[in-house]
Every structure is written in C-alpha cells, then in structure tokens.
Amino acid sequence: MTRLSRRRLLQAGAALGVAGVAPQTSTEVAAQTAQSPALDEFVQELPIPSVKEPDGQREGADAYEFQQTEFTHSFHPDLPDTTVWGFDGSYPGPMIEAEEGEPIHVRVDNSGLPSDHLLTVDERIDGTTSENHPNTDGPVPEVRTVTHFHGLEVAPENDGQSEMWTSPDGVEGPKFVNEWQELPMEQGRTTSTYHDHTLGITRLNAYAGLFGLYKITSDEEESLDLPSGEYDVPLVLQDKSFNSDGSLSYPEEYVPQFLGDTAVVNGAAWPYLDVEPRRYRFRIVNAANHRSFDLGLRNDSGSGVPTMYQFAPGHGFLESVVSIGSGGDLDSLLLTAFERAEVVVDFSDYAGQTLTLTNSAEMGPELTDLVQFRVSDPDQAPSDPSAEPTSLSLPSPTSYDEDDVRTTREMTLGVTVEDGLITHTLNGFTYGEEGSTVYPRLGTTEIWELVNESGGRHPIHLHLVTFRVIGRGPDGTEPPDPNERGPKDTVRVDPGETVRIIAEFSGYTGRFPWHCHMLEHEDNKMMIAFHVEGGPLQSYANEDGVIGSEGLTDAIADWRTSDLETEDLLEVIDYWRSGDEVAE
Ligand code: C2O
Ligand code: CU
Numbered sequence: 001m002t003r004l005s006r007r008r009l010l011q012a013g014a015a016l017g018v019a020g021v022a023p024q025t026s027t028e029v030a031a032q033t034a035q036s037p038a039l040d041e042f043v044q045e046l047p048i049p050s051v052k053e054p055d056g057q058r059e060g061a062d063a064y065e066f067q068q069t070e071f072t073h074s075f076h077p078d079l080p081d082t083t084v085w086g087f088d089g090s091y092p093g094p095m096i097e098a099e100e101g102e103p104i105h106v107r108v109d110n111s112g113l114p115s116d117h118l119l120t121v122d123e124r125i126d127g128t129t130s131e132n133h134p135n136t137d138g139p140v141p142e143v144r145t146v147t148h149f150h151g152l153e154v155a156p157e158n159d160g161q162s163e164m165w166t167s168p169d170g171v172e173g174p175k176f177v178n179e180w181q182e183l184p185m186e187q188g189r190t191t192s193t194y195h196d197h198t199l200g201i202t203r204l205n206a207y208a209g210l211f212g213l214y215k216i217t218s219d220e221e222e223s224l225d226l227p228s229g230e231y232d233v234p235l236v237l238q239d240k241s242f243n244s245d246g247s248l249s250y251p252e253e254y255v256p257q258f259l260g261d262t263a264v265v266n267g268a269a270w271p272y273l274d275v276e277p278r279r280y281r282f283r284i285v286n287a288a289n290h291r292s293f294d295l296g297l298r299n300d301s302g303s304g305v306p307t308m309y310q311f312a313p314g315h316g317f318l319e320s321v322v323s324i325g326s327g328g329d330l331d332s333l334l335l336t337a338f339e340r341a342e343v344v345v346d347f348s349d350y351a352g353q354t355l356t357l358t359n360s361a362e363m364g365p366e367l368t369d370l371v372q373f374r375v376s377d378p379d380q381a382p383s384d385p386s387a388e389p390t391s392l393s394l395p396s397p398t399s400y401d402e403d404d405v406r407t408t409r410e411m412t413l414g415v416t417v418e419d420g421l422i423t424h425t426l427n428g429f430t431y432g433e434e435g436s437t438v439y440p441r442l443g444t445t446e447i448w449e450l451v452n453e454s455g456g457r458h459p460i461h462l463h464l465v466t467f468r469v470i471g472r473g474p475d476g477t478e479p480p481d482p483n484e485r486g487p488k489d490t491v492r493v494d495p496g497e498t499v500r501i502i503a504e505f506s507g508y509t510g511r512f513p514w515h516c517h518m519l520e521h522e523d524n525k526m527m528i529a530f531h532v533e534g535g536p537l538q539s540y541a542n543e544d545g546v547i548g549s550e551g552l553t554d555a556i557a558d559w560r561t562s563d564l565e566t567e568d569l570l571e572v573i574d575y576w577r578s579g580d581e582v583a584e
Helices: 003-015 026-033 202-208 519-523 536-540 549-560 566-578
Strands: 056-058 061-073 082-087 093-099 104-112 147-149 180-183 190-196 211-217 232-240 262-265 271-275 279-286 293-299 308-312 322-324 333-335 340-346 354-359 369-375 405-418 421-426 444-452 458-462 467-471 490-493 498-505 510-516 527-532
Touching (some): 061 093, 082 093, 093 104, 104 147, 190 279, 190 340, 202 519, 211 279, 262 369, 279 333, 421 510, 490 498, 536 566
Parallel strands (some): 061 104, 271 369
Antiparallel strands (some): 061 082, 104 180, 147 190, 190 211, 354 369, 405 421, 444 498, 458 490, 458 510, 467 498, 510 527
C-alpha cells in the first residue's frame, strides 16, 4: 500500500468516527466526509512568500498598501487552479519585515473584492445580516473585511477588530475608525500573521485566503547568529479541502469544527524543500482555521532524525532552548491554531537523505505528512556561520512578579447550544453580551485562570498583551510546557485543564477582544472583551466623565476589599467633591 492510499483509508475511518474523533453534529460529519481529489505528495517545491516593500512614507513611517482581490492560485500541479481571495494577489499574502521600534502604517483596500462571498455565508451566525448584527442598524453587506495584525501592542483603533470592517463598495462597520492602521512596533520581536477578523465570517475570509505573515526583528535577535537569508524559512501550515474542480471546499452550514484533508504549506499542497546539509531556521506558523499540529520529523531514507531546537514561542525568546524529538525535552512540537514556534534544525549529518515534517495530532482526517526536506550531498560540506543551537544565549524574557498581581480572574471556557448551534462561551458569555467585559487597569498585572469546562480544546488569544504561562494541568499548578516558557499571545487550553497566565496590561487603554482562535468558535461568538482603564479615576467616572455618588460608592467598596489604594480613593473623593471631569 502506498502512503497515499493509506492516508485515504484513514480519512474514511475518521469520517466514520473510528479514529477517535466523534462528530458532534450531522453537518460536521458532512464536513469530514468531503473528500479532496487524491494528490501525490512532494511533487512541487515549497514556495517562499515574497517580501512586501513599503509603498512610501507616511508621517515618517514606512507605509504599506495592500490590495485584496479574488484570483486563482495553484495549490498543486495536478489540481485545477483554485479561486481564492488574498492580499496583493498572493496566497499567503506577502510578508512584512518590520523592525522593533520602527513604526509602520498599513492600509488595506478591499474594493477589488466581489460583492458576493466566495464561500457560503451561514446567516444564522450573528454579525452576518442587518437583523443579527449586534451593533448596526445599517446594511450588512455579504462581503466585509478587516485586517488584524495578530500579536501586536496597538491602540484599539489600529487593532483591526471585528466590527471595524468595511465592504468593497465602502459601507463601514459600526466600529470602523480609520483607514490607516498605525502600528508602532514598540513591542519585542515576533513572527506572526496578519489575518481577517470580520465578525461572523472570519473563518470564511481566512479560509478564502485573507492572511499573510509579518515579522518584527530585534537587535538582540540579530546578534544571535541564527541561520538567515535563504536558510531562514517560514512554514505556514494549513489544512484545506478541495472539490474535484479545484475549488475550495468548506461546509455551507456552520460547523463548530472544520478539518481539511489536504496539507498545505505556504500555499502548496505537500511540497518539498531542497536543503543543504547545514543549519536552518524555520518559522513554523499554524494558520489553520481549527486544526492543531503535533510536529515531528521522520527519516524516509536512512535512520535517525535531527533534533528540532526551539528558541522562540511566537514572541521574544524562550528561557532556554528546548530540544524536540526522541530523548529531547519534548517528544513533539504541538501547535494549536495561530500558535507559532521558531526552531533551528541541523541537517549536516543527513546529507543525501530525505526527511519529512510529520503531524501526529489526532483530529479529523489524518494528515500525517506536511513537507519533505531533501538534503543535498555536496562534495564539500557547506560553510555555516550560524550559531550552534545548543549554545545560543537567549536574552531572558520579561518575568513577572506574582506579588505585583492586582487581580486574579477566573475565566471559564464552556459550551452550550444556542439556536440549534453548538456555541462556546467565555465566563458563560458570548460576543457582545452585557456584563461580559472585564476592566484591567492600565499598567497593572493580572493573572487569568482559564478553566476549561467545555470538553474540547481551545487556543485562547488575548489582543494587546503578551503573557507568560505560569501553570497548567487539572488545577493549574503543573509547570508550563518547556516550550511555552516565554512570551506568548495564544495558549492551548485542553479539556478539563486550568491554564494560568500572567500579563501586564500596558501600552494602551480601551477595549480589546480576547477569544478562542479556532476560527469556527470565534465566529460563533466565543469572543468577549477586556477594557483597559486609564486609571482609578476613569474606572469610577460616569457617562458624563464625572465621578458621581455611584462611582464613589464603588470606589469605597473596592477600597474595602483592597482593590483600591487609599491614595487613589482620596483622589476619587476629590473629584467627587469638585465635580471636575476626569481626563481620558
Ligand atoms: Cu489572530 Cu483576534 O486574532
Ligand atoms: Cu474554541
């Protein structure tokens, strides 16, 4: 049996639920049985996303202008061309290379998109029609987009939030603020994605192709001597399904979980990469709508596999380099949706051999093979100026003092059925519900305990902040995984588990979402907000911006429970007396 037919067989098994994934609804069964045309693996080269050059300057910052359009893309030489949506006509979109502390401005023009969606919009999902859009009375066009730079510390108006959409013919969503997103790039280094974030149709827009990569480089990073140039390779992992005419296959009716049957890396189905017997840096990004990947290496022509040395968990650096592979710190590298990992792999002992990046996560149709590495066998070993991964001295990540924690919040992840749809909840709330917002104070540190009572896994993502994972396991007291001991913006929370994270809410005040990053869950309202308050005064001011008797009563109550310092209470009293307006 060839590998291909074995995979198809396993896929059929998964569709019947025998691979341990019990379908939750009948539409989900349909989603998993949709079978893509059989495609040979490793017949095309891995494409590398192009780098986007600035289009000019704006207020002293590099300005980037993107065009969103519909176009055709070849995922595989044996598959008819696929109509997709994308940034600047490429799938994934071109990569932005920014530097820490160098602001960039971005404008996305979606007027080139059609007015009908490429995929079927399920109007049972809130946000998709004028009737069920929580904050608009105006028209809700079928095609709407808004672009979010995932993992950035930015002001809310530059954050590409879900109701800041526009339509190709110029209708503006209820929270639309500015055309240009001004991104200060003040935070540390990262490898991340920009992607669509539109209320109710993020899963469709992203699946259609509205995503790309960006990175922020820091001086510290440059001094590490990591493999660079052509030896620094992004691997953007996705699962897709195709119809026999090559078109994208995605369920017409909402499914709480979509899992494709074809592995796509950097926009190519099952590609290969010719590598030299030397060290490579891989920026691994899970950009699947829903799927987790549990990564390892397999040697297809010899024995043994190189260790993957992970040095970064998405942002910044890990406390220390983590070895992944048998006998390493971790057996495999698990990434849930929109988590990233940066690794160094040394192919120098594998000249002439073929290795495959594999996925062992059991989730829907089995996708074992992702991308193949063909190691060349030159007469002379290539020179390799990059540092040995085991001797990298990583800049230590920010640590937090648990004594500085002002508030600890328990946040439960739950599940319910609403209007016949499986709907996941955060603290019992869904998108936009009154009472769902929490109010961290600017500059303070909080611990959030993510308690997963939903029976399924969720990658939880907070905008604005990067956090540290401080505990996981049944009661949140087990140590974080070795490769999550560093700054992150998205964290895996497994069923029955409590994951404790700590973050400083600094940089900007205002309202930011936090949500599950499985796009199917996010689209069906598994997204609520935190609102960073400017200071003690603002939190007690009323709509008119003054502190009234209610504000004063709240302040006194908070002071009694020690949530408010005496000094701050006195300031609140002063404002209450004077009736002065509290500054923003
Ligand atoms: Cu990657 Cu709120 O998003
Ligand atoms: Cu979820």
